[in-house]
Amino acid sequence: MTAQIRLLHRLPHAYRDRLLALAKEVAFEEDTRIFEEGQRADRFWIIRTGTVTLDLRVSERTRLPIDPLGPGDLLGWSWLFPPYQWDFGAEAFSPVRAYEFDAAAVRGLCDIEPALGVALLHGVAEVMANRLESARVKLVEAHRIHHHI
Numbered sequence: 001m002t003a004q005i006r007l008l009h010r011l012p013h014a015y016r017d018r019l020l021a022l023a024k025e026v027a028f029e030e031d032t033r034i035f036e037e038g039q040r041a042d043r044f045w046i047i048r049t050g051t052v053t054l055d056l057r058v059s060e061r062t063r064l065p066i067d068p069l070g071p072g073d074l075l076g077w078s079w080l081f082p083p084y085q086w087d088f089g090a091e092a093f094s095p096v097r098a099y100e101f102d103a104a105a106v107r108g109l110c111d112i113e114p115a116l117g118v119a120l121l122h123g124v125a126e127v128m129a130n131r132l133e134s135a136r137v138k139l140v141e142a143h144r145i146h147h148h149i
Contacts, residue, residue: 006073006074007046007074008020008046010123015113015116015120018116019106019109019120022101022109023046023101024099025048025100026098026100027095027096027097027098028092028095031092032091034052034090036086037056037057037087037089039085039086040086041079041085041103042102042104043076043102043103044100045074045076045098045101046101047071047073047075047098048099049095050070050071050092050098051069051070051093051094052069052091053067053090053091055088056089056135058142064139064142065138066088066135067134067135075090075098076090077124079106080121084103106120
């Protein structure tokens with residue numbers, strides 16, 4: 001089961017086991033807002049089943065879908081960097097089951113296990129780069145459509 005979880009798969013077995021010891025299993029019903037852009041980021045998830053849509057608020061009423069996330073994907077990386085606020089919003093597109101991690105506990109583990117912290121940071125950085133590129137592409141597409149370029 002753990003092998004399909006990409007972020008965890010990057011970690012050596014001992015670190016993966018230490019991290020999973022901090023996880024609790026949670027579920028979100030379809031259409032549940034998991035978090036909002038700008039709110040406090042005090043946890044993160046690794047999706048086990050289902051789909052979550054990341055979005056970006058572009059106006060008071062409009063959210064631009066950025067990325068669909070599915071099994072094995074990391075949901076949330078803003079917990080790792082001050083000021084610990086979500087950069088995107090997230091909503092369950094379908095029923096979701098996930099591992100939930102308390103951000104402070106994971107940061108504490110990384111402090112006492114620096115090698116685990118470095119491995120985790122490398123994995124999160126890769127996720128961040130992919131998500132930011134996806135957001136950039138979506139925003140350019142939305143701009144082109146809006147301005148008929």
